[in-house]
Amino acid sequence: MTGKLGIGIITYNRKDILQTTISSIFRHTKTPFEFVVADDGSSDGTPDLLKQLNVPHVTGRNKGISWNRNRVLWYLKEEKGCDWILILEDDCFPSTFGWELPWIEALERYGHVNYMPEITIEIDNDITSGSGTAEDPFIAPMHQAFCVGYHAKALSYVGYLDVRFEKYGEEHVEHTQRFLRAGYGGLSQYLSPERGQLFYLRGGLDTLPSHSHGNPEIAQRNQAIHNSIRHEPLYRHPWRTDEQMFEFREEIATALTRPPVEPPSDPxxxxxxxxxxxxxxxxxxxxxxxxxxxxxxxxxxxxxxxxxxxxxxxxxxxxxxxxxxxxxxxxxxxxxxxxxxxxxxxxxxxxxxxxxxxxxxxxxxxxxxxxxxxxxxxxxxxxxxxxxxxxxxxxxxxxxxxxxxxxxxxxxxxxxxxxxxxxxxxxxxxxxxxxxxxxxxxxxxxxxxxxxxxxxxxxxxxxxxxxxxxxxxxxxxxxx
Structure with a gap:
């Protein structure tokens, strides 16, 4: 099986746990990979940390999870030519060496796959079938985004997350449902697509407790957006307007360019x-x-x-x-x-x-x-x-x-x-x-x-x- 692996992290104002996630990825990943962190306009010193660590990163204004996840997807798919793309939230990290191997196999089989933490299995067990492996994934109707895998071929049909969603809520759900409609990542139920069955993997990862940046008011607005766009065509660009396109291009171009020349210390x-x-x-x-x-x-x-x-x-x-x-x-x-x-x-x-x-x-x-x-x-x-x-x-x-x-x-x-x-x-x-x-x-x-x-x-x-x-x-x- 030949291909190129890309791993990304999305983060916002979680500098302390971000460093743990980055080090865990490099310590536990066996396959050579491209890497990038997408920072959604953090104000806690995250950009300075990323510069100190000298890791590739894309950043810009605080635009919400859809825009930030798209930063990683574009960087790894379009700029680095990755076939298998794994995106972790900043509070999810590898704990087993070679953790990525079943993900690569699952992406070759299904095109799209999600991670199910052990705590979810214990508290909210809604698993229809499966054992959580690449050969026999869990099948469940819930939606989680601690770690999500995307095959580049599937992304070519489905596209990016819809940037009409504000901040946090529904963006991953809507994106995953488009994968189901395209025949990837689960079993779509056409009479009730919101209850489609998704493929999940277990093991190899762990999560840290963290504070959510979402709130009920934004969640309700995003739910209304989701309902209004449910039957639109599958493919979405990472932007909606020309102005958004230029802003997105600037962010990616900045991430790819040489380090800026430091201004002089003297006036x-x-x-x-x-x-x-x-x-x-x-x-x-x-x-x-x-x-x-x-x-x-x-x-x-x-x-x-x-x-x-x-x-x-x-x-x-x-x-x-x-x-x-x-x-x-x-x-x-x-x-x-x-x-x-x-x-x-x-x-x-x-x-x-x-x-x-x-x-x-x-x-x-x-x-x-x-x-x-x-x-x-x-x-x-x-x-x-x-x-x-x-x-x-x-x-x-x-x-x-x-x-x-x-x-x-x-x-x-x-x-x-x-x-x-x-x-x-x-x-x-x-x-x-x-x-x-x-x-x-x-x-x-x-x-x-x-x-x-x-x-x-x-x-x-x-x-x-x-x-x-x-x-x-x-x-x-x-x-x-």
Whole structure:
């Protein structure tokens, strides 16, 4: 029997028992395996513990059991290519060497299987038949999730847990019932699927007493959700919206990337901070954190990374080109440069921009932009040390603020060299923000991420920028 084993733990605010579970897995597992811990936004120091232990882990905001279990399933199935996936809750741990062997055999036979603790057998014995082995599993109608096994082939038909469930309750029940409907993990009773008979294993594991994070009110809401979606199609993605997809991708990408470069311990001192755009939030963040309005040039328009480089290389030629303008939502876009003019026209807020309006105001725009560029040049020629900031997002109506994994990586060195050529005497740094795990070994470049989800409000984004500036110890010496 050939295949690849993956083992994961889901945890939330149980740091003390988590370490016991991790050590037990590595001590008692005979088969080579991929490993990951999914932390659901713990506030008790769990993320720091996982870093100290140097174990792979996925984390993010507190999103509930469905989302957290999906973190493990995706990581082990999609990223690590595991065939047999075992997920333990943080209060369940192996106690027998080679405990995983019957699970692998059971998954090859049934595609999905659950664990039944001895205490359950003693207190709530509802077993229809079986002996709890891979060859002869318990058959029982109850649902438990101390340890759950999934075969990748079965997951390909059934998919992930439904993220409409809040926090705790019903999510595993509904997921298991979809396995039954697909012919895995038990005996589905089609006239009454909620009473389907499940396959269970016994032995090889133990559990610790722990405090539940659920409550009756959430359980009732989840029961109502379960009833409303009972007959929907089998397969579910780990997200429901585009925003959720980007947040999920960020979490997985972060788990797979190299350890982040530690910020310097000493303050990074600058005389001026200049936004190179990306979106309108950059200058707002600079104003809020350093009480300096900055230049405001890149508040006027949005410019793609490669166009920004070309502007700096060619003295901003083409910035106000009118040859290929067209309406772009409620803004204007230049087809040649892909520059979006969204905040530079003098017009009422409710009126959409038009090409005619742009032509009418072009002389005033040319004067304003030339003045701002001249101000930037004068500042960079007389200032000792400047921090430029460029954020990833350069599309006005693109929701994601962080660069998705596998998307095109811009030429950081070309932009840096263009600034160095324009201001040859200037001591400067460029902070590239939210470009994911991108990195260039160049002392002029700083790479950082705000780590706020893509579906954040403006206030949450600004809070993320504040934390970023604090973490990197960015200090402005001369407020202007």
């Amino acid at each position: 990074q001192l600058f005389n001026s901070i200049i936004s190179l755009g990306g979106d309108g939030i950059v200058n707002r963040a600079i104003k809020d954190n350093f009480h300096w309005a900055g230049l405001g040039l890149f508040d006027q328009f949005l410019v793609p990374f490669h166009t920004l480089t070309a502007f700096l290389q060619h003295n901003f030629a083409g910035l106000l080109s009118t040859t290929c303008l067209y309406g772009y939502h409620d803004a204007l876009r230049c087809r040649d440069t892909l520059t979006i003019y969204h905040n530079c026209l003098d017009k009422p807020a409710h009126v959409h921009a038009s090409v005619e309006m742009f032509h009418e105001q072009l002389p005033a725009l040319q004067y304003r932009f030339r003045s701002m560029i001249q101000e930037m040049d004068e500042l960079c020629h007389k200032t000792q040390r400047v921090l430029f900031i460029r954020s990833w997002r350069d599309g006005l109506y693109y929701k994601g603020q962080h660069r998705p994994d596998h998307s095109a990586t811009p030429d950081f060195r070309a932009l840096t060299d263009a600034i160095a050529a324009r201001y040859p005497e200037l001591d400067f740094r460029i902070m590239f923000v939210n470009f994911g795990n991108a990195y260039v070994d160049d002392p002029r470049m700083i790479f950082a991420n705000t780590r706020t989800p893509d579906d954040s409000t403006a206030e949450e984004e600004l809070a993320g920028w504040k934390d970023l500036f604090s973490k990197h110890r960015i200090t402005l010496l001369q407020n202007r």
